[in-house]
Amino acid sequence: MLCREEAIANPESTSADERADTIRYMVDRGVNFINLGYPLLFENPKKACAYVKSALSGGYRDKVKLAVNIPTHGVSSQQELSDLLAAQLELFELVSVDFCILDGVNRFNWAAMKAIDISQWVKNVTETGTASHIGIAFHDDPHYLKDINNTCPHWAFVQMELSLLDYKHHPGVGGFKFTQEYHNGVIATDVTKAGRLLKNIPTNVKEVLDSVHIQQELDERCIQWVLALEEVSSAQLSIESECPTIGHAEKCFAYAEAVIPGTLDVWASLDAAKIRDAYYANRAYLCTTCYCCMPCAAGIDAPRIIELVNDEQMFSNSEMPRLQYNIDRHGAIDCLRCGLCNKHCPKRFPIQEIVLSAHSAYAQK
Numbered sequence: 108m109l110c111r112e113e114a115i116a117n118p119e120s121t122s123a124d125e126r127a128d129t130i131r132y133m134v135d136r137g138v139n140f141i142n143l144g145y146p147l148l149f150e151n152p153k154k155a156c157a158y159v160k161s162a163l164s165g166g167y168r169d170k171v172k173l174a175v176n177i178p179t180h181g182v183s184s185q186q187e188l189s190d191l192l193a194a195q196l197e198l199f200e201l202v203s204v205d206f207c208i209l210d211g212v213n214r215f216n217w218a219a220m221k222a223i224d225i226s227q228w229v230k231n232v233t234e235t236g237t238a239s240h241i242g243i244a245f246h247d248d249p250h251y252l253k254d255i256n257n258t259c260p261h262w263a264f265v266q267m268e269l270s271l272l273d274y275k276h277h278p279g280v281g282g283f284k285f286t287q288e289y290h291n292g293v294i295a296t297d298v299t300k301a302g303r304l305l306k307n308i309p310t311n312v313k314e315v316l317d318s319v320h321i322q323q324e325l326d327e328r329c330i331q332w333v334l335a336l337e338e339v340s341s342a343q344l345s346i347e348s349e350c351p352t353i354g355h356a357e358k359c360f361a362y363a364e365a366v367i368p369g370t371l372d373v374w375a376s377l378d379a380a381k382i383r384d385a386y387y388a389n390r391a392y393l394c395t396t397c398y399c400c401m402p403c404a405a406g407i408d409a410p411r412i413i414e415l416v417n418d419e420q421m422f423s424n425s426e427m428p429r430l431q432y433n434i435d436r437h438g439a440i441d442c443l444r445c446g447l448c449n450k451h452c453p454k455r456f457p458i459q460e461i462v463l464s465a466h467s468a469y470a471q472k
């Protein structure tokens with residue numbers, strides 16, 4: 108089992124000591140990998156990640172592999188990637204790290220990464236030992252994984268979001284199956300959509316949950332659905348969302364240990380489909396990600412922005428879309444107000460207005 112340090116996204120939710128104790132408990136129970144996230148996005152990164160350093164003291168650092176994340180949106184040179192990696196290492200007071208994850212890879216920034224010869228950068232970083240291995244976090248249609256894996260076949264792993272809502276979405280289970288063919292570790296993240304599947308449950312979803320075949324706790328359903336898929340090698344759980352305390356961590360271990368990989372029950376699949384349909388019915392825009400609105404002369408990724416707007420609508424919460432909007436650096440691009448995206452959208456969505464309104468709502472000032 109893997110552990111993701113999303114607690115840095117909301118450092119006040121549980122006490123620093125409690126989070127540090129939970130990390131140590133999980134390491135003692137067998138967690139062997141900690142994803143340190145990207146705390147540099149936060150107002151006080153040093154304060155936000157202090158408890159992680161505390162948890163890893165006293166010999167715990169040597170019991171786990173650590174991964175730092177570096178965002179790939181807007182990166183235009185190898186030096187920028189190296190600077191981002193150096194900043195993360197400095198923050199965690201590390202000389203080197205076991206894994207570096209190139210975060211937010213999609214069709215657009217992948218083209219930019221190829222242009223800067225990402226394979227060479229990977230070779231340099233791993234040869235110098237700054238990071239022993241490089242992995243990627245991918246979010247797009249599955250067929251883009253082909254070029255990503257062919258260009259750089261030595262990724263240590265590919266991690267992708269996968270919850271029972273994402274069966275076919277960016278990249279969905281098909282992306283996991285396809286990536287397995289390249290013998291990479293294929294890791295599921297956001298199995299409860301950073302906890303959003305566990306709270307603010309819409310009325311129509313509650314009604315479905317009351318009527319489905321298998322009655323179980325929602326966190327149990329989310330974790331077991333992902334781990335039972337044969338396409339998934341492992342899953343990252345979040346300190347913030349799934350395991351904020353030792354009690355939660357104990358429950359997560361029990362859920363995970365009850366699963367036999369590759370044995371997803373037909374009833375569990377049907378229940379997940381019903382829950383998915385209920386959530387999707389609440390989207391603001393039924394965007395098919397056909398990409399007819401792309402390319403945009405300014406470089407705006409409207410389908411991704413619409414996905415974030417839909418996310419806020421489905422979960423009645425703007426926190427995660429805002430965070431992701433800024434990680435993706437959408438706020439750095441100004442809409443030219445040319446209106447071409449509106450004209451090209453077969454669904455006639457007011458994309459220009461959606462993009463401008465998302466900018467006002469989400470962009471970090």
Ligand code: SF4
Binds near residue numbers: 402
């Ligand atoms: S209106 Fe804005 S988002 Fe739409 S194509 Fe023009 S620049 Fe891009």
Ligand code: SF4
Binds near residue numbers: 396397456458
């Ligand atoms: S053209 Fe319309 S439906 Fe297609 S991806 Fe863009 S917003 Fe979505």
